[in-house]
Amino acid sequence: MNTDQIFVAGLVVGALAILSFLSALTNGRRPYVAVVSLLVGAGMVALAVLKSPGVYSIATIPDAVYRVIATVADIGG
Numbered sequence: 001m002n003t004d005q006i007f008v009a010g011l012v013v014g015a016l017a018i019l020s021f022l023s024a025l026t027n028g029r030r031p032y033v034a035v036v037s038l039l040v041g042a043g044m045v046a047l048a049v050l051k052s053p054g055v056y057s058i059a060t061i062p063d064a065v066y067r068v069i070a071t072v073a074d075i076g077g
Contacts, residue, residue, distance in 0.1 A: 003048040010044030
């Protein structure tokens with residue numbers, strides 16, 4: 001996996017963790033899975049940023065997502 005894929009996967013895991021957190025709170029459960037998922041997503045984003053310093057910022061998130069989609073679409077045929 002290249003750093004773009006790790007970065008985007010971390011963002012997706014983080015977004016799903018937020019949804020899991022909200023679901024746990026509305027159902028009166030403790031958000032253990034959401035917290036672990038958020039830590040994993042943050043770790044993936046941090047790993048990508050540390051492996052490629054200066055490449056990622058808020059402004060470059062759409063570019064990274066488009067590159068990953070293009071890579072996946074190219075692999076799919």
